Amino acid sequence: MKTSRDAYGQQLLAQYQSQQPTVEIIERDDNYIDTGSDPGLYFSEYRQWSLLEKRAVKLAKGKILDVGCGAGRHALYLQTKGYDVVGIDNSPGAIRVCKLRGLKRAIVRPINDVNKFKPASFDTIIMMGNNFGLFGSFENARAILKKFARITAPDARIIAVTFDPYKTDNPLHSSYLLLNRRRGRLGGQIRMRVRYGATVGEWFDYLFVSPDEMRDILSNTDWRIEKLLNAEEANYVSLIQKKSS
Amino acid sequence: MKTSRDAYGQQLLAQYQSQQPTVEIIERDDNYIDTGSDPGLYFSEYRQWSLLEKRAVKLAKGKILDVGCGAGRHALYLQTKGYDVVGIDNSPGAIRVCKLRGLKRAIVRPINDVNKFKPASFDTIIMMGNNFGLFGSFENARAILKKFARITAPDARIIAVTFDPYKTDNPLHSSYLLLNRRRGRLGGQIRMRVRYGATVGEWFDYLFVSPDEMRDILSNTDWRIEKLLNAEEANYVSLIQKKSS
Numbered sequence: 001m002k003t004s005r006d007a008y009g010q011q012l013l014a015q016y017q018s019q020q021p022t023v024e025i026i027e028r029d030d031n032y033i034d035t036g037s038d039p040g041l042y043f044s045e046y047r048q049w050s051l052l053e054k055r056a057v058k059l060a061k062g063k064i065l066d067v068g069c070g071a072g073r074h075a076l077y078l079q080t081k082g083y084d085v086v087g088i089d090n091s092p093g094a095i096r097v098c099k100l101r102g103l104k105r106a107i108v109r110p111i112n113d114v115n116k117f118k119p120a121s122f123d124t125i126i127m128m129g130n131n132f133g134l135f136g137s138f139e140n141a142r143a144i145l146k147k148f149a150r151i152t153a154p155d156a157r158i159i160a161v162t163f164d165p166y167k168t169d170n171p172l173h174s175s176y177l178l179l180n181r182r183r184g185r186l187g188g189q190i191r192m193r194v195r196y197g198a199t200v201g202e203w204f205d206y207l208f209v210s211p212d213e214m215r216d217i218l219s220n221t222d223w224r225i226e227k228l229l230n231a232e233e234a235n236y237v238s239l240i241q242k243k244s245s
Numbered sequence: 246m247k248t249s250r251d252a253y254g255q256q257l258l259a260q261y262q263s264q265q266p267t268v269e270i271i272e273r274d275d276n277y278i279d280t281g282s283d284p285g286l287y288f289s290e291y292r293q294w295s296l297l298e299k300r301a302v303k304l305a306k307g308k309i310l311d312v313g314c315g316a317g318r319h320a321l322y323l324q325t326k327g328y329d330v331v332g333i334d335n336s337p338g339a340i341r342v343c344k345l346r347g348l349k350r351a352i353v354r355p356i357n358d359v360n361k362f363k364p365a366s367f368d369t370i371i372m373m374g375n376n377f378g379l380f381g382s383f384e385n386a387r388a389i390l391k392k393f394a395r396i397t398a399p400d401a402r403i404i405a406v407t408f409d410p411y412k413t414d415n416p417l418h419s420s421y422l423l424l425n426r427r428r429g430r431l432g433g434q435i436r437m438r439v440r441y442g443a444t445v446g447e448w449f450d451y452l453f454v455s456p457d458e459m460r461d462i463l464s465n466t467d468w469r470i471e472k473l474l475n476a477e478e479a480n481y482v483s484l485i486q487k488k489s490s
């Protein structure tokens with residue numbers, strides 16, 4: 001089996017080179033398989049975004065770090081608007097695509113390595129496209145939130161998009177949530193991998209949380225939920241504010 | 246792992262029940278994964294078919310056996326046109342869908358069991374939607390062609406759709422064709438399985454052939470190619486005629 005960390009990046013590169021949307025295929029560790037994001041989403045322009053996504057991006061201010069920037073749709077938009085923005089992604093293919101598309105500051109860096117940035121480098125960290133999920137787990141989220149506190153200025157904010165996994169009527173998802181609880185994980189801690197062509201990505205954890213679970217994760221950290229957008233729906237945005245020290 | 250023979254049938258049932266096209270996901274034994282038929286294809290109506298498909302179905306006459314009838318789109322069309330048509334499929338889910346959709350004669354039966362039909366039962370056997378592939382291999386094709394000869398009348402015909410696998414510019418497909426040759430298989434003898442939700446179908450062989458390979462398969466059998474439609478393209482139809490005895 002040809003395993004690669006970067007099935008995701010290969011998919012983005014192929015889309016960029018062919019200018020054709022490709023179908024994303026995601027496999028979960030209970031063998032559930034499905035298509036992921038809508039074809040073309042990663043390359044979508046501002047005018048094609050949902051109202052929620054537009055509202056979320058509007059909350060960014062100052063110097064911005066885009067965590068899990070993918071093909072760079074948000075970072076490129078913010079760069080065009082004159083913001084000082086850095087995109088990081090653990091996918092070399094994704095970062096290559098960002099650079100090809102004109103993003104000035106794009107770095108291959110996993111979220112766990114954000115402490116490589118200097119203290120107080122950013123005013124806003126954006127985690128768009130469900131990228132709150134990149135925290136991966138409860139414990140890892142708390143460890144990274146500490147790093148986020150260090151690399152951000154006072155009064156900084158995190159704009160995080162996620163999906164409440166309990167708002168599902170699909171029995172395959174409900175039983176997976178239960179399986180996760182039984183093995184001591186958060187319900188929405190999805191173990192998944194990307195499949196692209198003959199390339200099988202590595203397994204990784206991607207975390208979906210309810211607003212209550214997000215509150216738990218943030219409790220006794222440097223961060224608190226300031227505002228939720230669209231909280232009554234499955235897909236919602238959290239504006240997370242740094243507490244004044 | 247929940248393995249089931251009938252990921253394909255589950256997919257058809259879900260589409261039938263929800264009236265929503267679902268995306269088909271096919272995995273090949275080199276880990277290549279891709280979406281299969283276009284969503285909704287299995288339930289498409291005559292007016293939505295390709296010109297080639299319409300021309301192929303028009304070649305049917307007399308009593309018709311639809312091998313691998315799927316959700317029954319061709320059999321139902323022919324039934325509406327007044328033909329005496331029997332659909333067989335090895336997928337219980339597919340046959341259930343055919344019955345729910347009004348196909349009068351639909352039987353769960355793998356292609357290898359066609360000799361359960363009485364001698365001279367049919368004038369036409371249709372293998373639509375690339376179903377020449379159900380022969381699976383060179384040897385199996387020849388064994389089943391003998392059974393086809395027995396269950397059909399003199400002057401019977403097979404209408405077979407396939408896809409010339411060598412007409413590809415995808416390097417992943419080209420290298421798979423080579424892999425197959427090296428392991429003593431026809432290039433287009435695809436070992437694949439259907440994935441649907443958390444259900445993993447069983448591996449099976451599905452055979453794609455060039456016109457020359459089809460001629461080899463038919464040589465010294467009761468059958469010969471009478472006419473090819475669209476042979477200059479990858480997807481083509483073969484009208485296969487029973488030799489006069």
